[in-house]
Amino acid sequence: MKYQKPKGTIDILPSDSATWQYIEEAARKTFGRYDFHEIRTPVFEHFDVISRGVGESTDIVSKEMYDFYDKGKRHITLRPEATAPVVRSYVENKLFGPEYQHPFKTYYIGPMFRYERPQSGRLRQFHQIGVEVIGCRRALSDVETIAMALDFFTGLGITQTKVVINSLGSRQNRQKYRQALIDYLRPLENQLSDNSRRRLKQNPLRVLDSKDKEDQKIVQQAPSIIDYLDEESQCFFSEVQQHLTKLGITFEVDPLMVRGLDYYNHTVFEIMSDAAGFDGVLTTICAGGRYDGLIREFEGPAEFDNGFGFAIGIERMLIAMEAENGYQVQAESPDVYIADLTPEAGVVSLKLATIIRQNTLIAKCDYLARNLKSHMRLANKLGAILVMMIGSEELAGNNVKIRNMKTGVEELVSLAEIESDFLSTYYKMINL
Numbered sequence: 001m002k003y004q005k006p007k008g009t010i011d012i013l014p015s016d017s018a019t020w021q022y023i024e025e026a027a028r029k030t031f032g033r034y035d036f037h038e039i040r041t042p043v044f045e046h047f048d049v050i051s052r053g054v055g056e057s058t059d060i061v062s063k064e065m066y067d068f069y070d071k072g073k074r075h076i077t078l079r080p081e082a083t084a085p086v087v088r089s090y091v092e093n094k095l096f097g098p099e100y101q102h103p104f105k106t107y108y109i110g111p112m113f114r115y116e117r118p119q120s121g122r123l124r125q126f127h128q129i130g131v132e133v134i135g136c137r138r139a140l141s142d143v144e145t146i147a148m149a150l151d152f153f154t155g156l157g158i159t160q161t162k163v164v165i166n167s168l169g170s171r172q173n174r175q176k177y178r179q180a181l182i183d184y185l186r187p188l189e190n191q192l193s194d195n196s197r198r199r200l201k202q203n204p205l206r207v208l209d210s211k212d213k214e215d216q217k218i219v220q221q222a223p224s225i226i227d228y229l230d231e232e233s234q235c236f237f238s239e240v241q242q243h244l245t246k247l248g249i250t251f252e253v254d255p256l257m258v259r260g261l262d263y264y265n266h267t268v269f270e271i272m273s274d275a276a277g278f279d280g281v282l283t284t285i286c287a288g289g290r291y292d293g294l295i296r297e298f299e300g301p302a303e304f305d306n307g308f309g310f311a312i313g314i315e316r317m318l319i320a321m322e323a324e325n326g327y328q329v330q331a332e333s334p335d336v337y338i339a340d341l342t343p344e345a346g347v348v349s350l351k352l353a354t355i356i357r358q359n360t361l362i363a364k365c366d367y368l369a370r371n372l373k374s375h376m377r378l379a380n381k382l383g384a385i386l387v388m389m390i391g392s393e394e395l396a397g398n399n400v401k402i403r404n405m406k407t408g409v410e411e412l413v414s415l416a417e418i419e420s421d422f423l424s425t426y427y428k429m430i431n432l
Contacts, residue, residue: 008116008124010315019329023156023314024109027129030152031107034144036131039106041085043113047075052297053084055262058203064114078113083263083291083309086132091300096135103136104304121283121316130288130311134295135304139239142267142290142308147247149271149286149310157325158273158317162282163251165240165269168225168258169233171293174265177228178204184222191218205258224255233266240267263297266290267308273316275323285320286312333383334364336426339375341391348390348415352400355422379405386429404432 051061060080067077109129133141168174181204193212208219268289272282288310295305338349346367356363379387389401403410409432
């Protein structure tokens with residue numbers, strides 16, 4: 001039997017993990033500047049948490065979730081997205097209490113799971129960085145959060161982006177528009193793709209999302225949801241646009257843009273990339289919107305029943321980074337490479353490595369007792385600053401030979417001197 005990873009998953013190898021860690025740390029630093037704080041929810045939830053939050057008619061719930069019954073006969077699902085779990089946690093842990101931050105501003109980083117056809121940037125286990133702002137009904141919250149996403153991308157060198165926004169209005173507006181869309185599409189039902197005919201019955205707004213070329217021709221003539229916004233929703237959307245303009249953020253209004261989750265209302269947005277890595281196709285790398293009403297769905301307090309957030313697909317973001325600047329983060333180079341030239345040197349090497357690490361420096365030990373040429377080749381490849389060499393002669397004299405890899409200068413230093421004041425030896429050698 002040949003053992004392989006499951007379809008739609010990837011191994012993040014040591015050569016790649018430094019880049020992932022860099023991205024995650026950049027998110028923490030950027031979001032921290034905006035007063036967001038990390039939350040970590042379980043990777044599996046009760047099925048009802050997702051179906052109630054996302055909507056039973058969505059593709060996620062009806063077709064894509066990894067759900068199962070556990071040994072206690074509980075209906076469990078691997079989380080396909082994180083907004084519903086975060087809202088569940090917000091309500092369950094009473095994070096609306098006076099002792100907590102208001103509005104509640106949080107971010108998450110972690111894996112999500114959806115059973116869909118794997119393709120570039122879209123996997124069955126995929127990873128998201130996302131944020132949620134709960135308890136603020138002002139348009140300023142939407143705009144600040146969009147600006148933060150762009151700030152994060154800019155910090156990673158992702159600049160070939162396009163911001164697209166729309167408004168779905170209130171739930172009442174959306175319901176009226178839903179009926180108008182059904183009235184428009186039903187006479188054309190036979191011209192729609194199979195998937196869109198199914199969506200027309202279950203979740204007609206998702207027909208607007210279809211990638212089928214014939215469907216796209218039909219929806220271009222569909223009624224615009226902008227025409228169904230009430231005065232309050234129009235004012236809110238106008239305020240979002242005004243604030244974006246004042247911040248110098250260029251955007252485009254797309255009245256046909258919807259989000260695939262039932263909880264969205266009012267502002268929805270996407271940040272797209274046209275980087276070369278997406279083969280000339282404008283591809284969404286960040287998406288989100290407002291979800292007023294979701295907190296009450298989880299029996300939370302009405303006074304805090306406002307939310308706004310986004311999610312970024314890390315796999316897609318990596319494609320954009322690579323396409324724009326070929327950015328590949330390297331693991332940290334060792335400060336000191338310790339070369340065993342004889343098997344007997346292992347104990348001394350381990351002691352030296354311990355001293356180095358206790359002084360908060362990075363030590364790389366190689367206990368394979370290679371020849372000197374092989375050690376130097378590896379130390380050079382790793383970018384080591386100093387190399388400590390321990391052979392039979394050094395062992396006999398209780399010494400260590402140290403080489404500055406940049407200048408090639410070597411010195412013989414006693415073990416006693418290194419043990420008594422390692423940092424003095426280190427800084428002396430790196431300046432030779």
